[in-house]
Amino acid sequence: MEITIRRPEPHDTDQVRAISNAIYPERPEAASFWEAIAGTAAAVEAAESTNTATAPAPGEQSVAFVALAGGAVVGYASLRLESGFPRQWHYGRLTLGVAAAHRRQGIGSRLLTRILAETAGYAELRIRVKDSETEALAFLQRRGFHEHQRMLHLVQDLTALPHLTPQPLPEGITITTLEAELAENPDPWLAIHELENACFADIPSGDPFAPPPYDGFLRMMADPNILRDCFFLAKAGARYVGLSFAARLADQPDTLGHRFTGVLREYRGQGVAAGLKLAVTAYARSHGYTRVITATLDANSPMRAVNEALGFRRAYSEVRMRRVPPDIPLTK
Numbered sequence: 001m002e003i004t005i006r007r008p009e010p011h012d013t014d015q016v017r018a019i020s021n022a023i024y025p026e027r028p029e030a031a032s033f034w035e036a037i038a039g040t041a042a043a044v045e046a047a048e049s050t051n052t053a054t055a056p057a058p059g060e061q062s063v064a065f066v067a068l069a070g071g072a073v074v075g076y077a078s079l080r081l082e083s084g085f086p087r088q089w090h091y092g093r094l095t096l097g098v099a100a101a102h103r104r105q106g107i108g109s110r111l112l113t114r115i116l117a118e119t120a121g122y123a124e125l126r127i128r129v130k131d132s133e134t135e136a137l138a139f140l141q142r143r144g145f146h147e148h149q150r151m152l153h154l155v156q157d158l159t160a161l162p163h164l165t166p167q168p169l170p171e172g173i174t175i176t177t178l179e180a181e182l183a184e185n186p187d188p189w190l191a192i193h194e195l196e197n198a199c200f201a202d203i204p205s206g207d208p209f210a211p212p213p214y215d216g217f218l219r220m221m222a223d224p225n226i227l228r229d230c231f232f233l234a235k236a237g238a239r240y241v242g243l244s245f246a247a248r249l250a251d252q253p254d255t256l257g258h259r260f261t262g263v264l265r266e267y268r269g270q271g272v273a274a275g276l277k278l279a280v281t282a283y284a285r286s287h288g289y290t291r292v293i294t295a296t297l298d299a300n301s302p303m304r305a306v307n308e309a310l311g312f313r314r315a316y317s318e319v320r321m322r323r324v325p326p327d328i329p330l331t332k
C-alpha cells in the first residue's frame, strides 16, 4: 500500500492520539500540541510552496509529520523543544509511533528520516520509550540513539501496605505542612523555591542543571491540585531543610501523584526524606486514596532506597534515549 508522509492537518489529531495512546497509555498525548502544530504546518506548507518562508530560528520551532496509508493516519513523528531546559541548550524531544498493524514496512524509518531533516540547531535529540517496547528500543539503537537515563515509575498500593511507623527525626528537626506554615508566615514562597532548587541541583540526572525560575514555581503553587495540607516541610528552627509533596490527579480520583522530595545536603542520611514521604503516605491513607504514584531516576539510589522502604513497587520504566549529534544521516 502506498505510504504518504505529510505535515499534520487538524482532522488528524484524534487518529494520532489513538495510535500514541495505544502505545503509551500511561502518557496520554495532548490534543493541544497536534491542534496547534496543524495550524503552523499549514502556514509552513504555504510558505514552502511560494518560497517565501522566513526561516524560524534553528531549534525554535516544533514540527511534526504523519504517515498515511489508504487515507488513514498510521504513524506520526514530532519534534519539540525539551521542556524544563533553557532554550539555548536546544534539546529536541522526539516522539515516533507506528500503529502496530503497520510496522516493519519502512514507515517508522521514513518518518524518522523526514523529521531528522528538521533538526538543524538542536544540540541533541531525546526520545522516551517504555522498556517493554523492545522493538522500538532496538530500532532506535540501530539509528544512533543511546540510553542516558531510566525513569522508574512506581506505585504504592495502600490497600496492601502494612502500617509503617515513622522513625524518630534527628534532634531539632520538625515536620509541618505548608498550610500550617502559611498561617504563621504568609510569604514562605521564596524560601521554599530556594530549598527546592538546591535539592533539584543534586538530582543525579547527568544533565547540566539550570535552576527553574521563580515565576514558574509560583504558577505551580497556584495550582489547586497541589494540596497545601499534603505539602510537608522539614524545619531546623525557622529554616526549611526538606520538602515532600503531592497533588490530586484530575483523571484518577483514587490516586495521589507524588511530586517531589528533597532534603538539603547537610541534613541527608538521617531519615528526614523518609519521614517526609511517609507523611504523604499517611495523608493519602487518611484521605481515602488507594494508591500513591511516584517516579525516580534509576541512578538516584538514595531516593530508590526511600521508596523501596515505603513499599513503592515498579509499575514500568521509561528509557530516555539521546542522539548526539542529532543530525548525522541514518546509515540504514
Ligand SMILES: CC(C)(COP(=O)(O)OP(=O)(O)OC[C@H]1O[C@@H](n2cnc3c(N)ncnc32)[C@H](O)[C@@H]1OP(=O)(O)O)[C@@H](O)C(=O)NCCC(=O)NCCS
Pocket: 023, 094, 095, 096, 097, 098, 099, 102, 103, 104, 105, 106, 107, 108, 109, 110, 127, 128, 129, 130, 133, 135, 136, 137, 138, 139, 142, 332
Ligand atoms: C519504533 C517504531 C516506530 C518502528 O516503526 P516501523 O514502521 O515498524 O519501522 P520500520 O518498518 O521502518 O523499521 C522496523 C524494522 O523493520 C524492517 N523493515 C522495514 N521494511 C520491511 C519490510 N518490508 N519487511 C520486513 N522488514 C522490514 C526495518 O529494516 C527495521 O529493522 P532494522 O531496525 O533492523 O532496520 C514502531 O515499532 C513503534 O511505533 N513502536 C512503538 C512506539 C514507541 O515506543 N516509540 C518510541 C516512543 S515515542
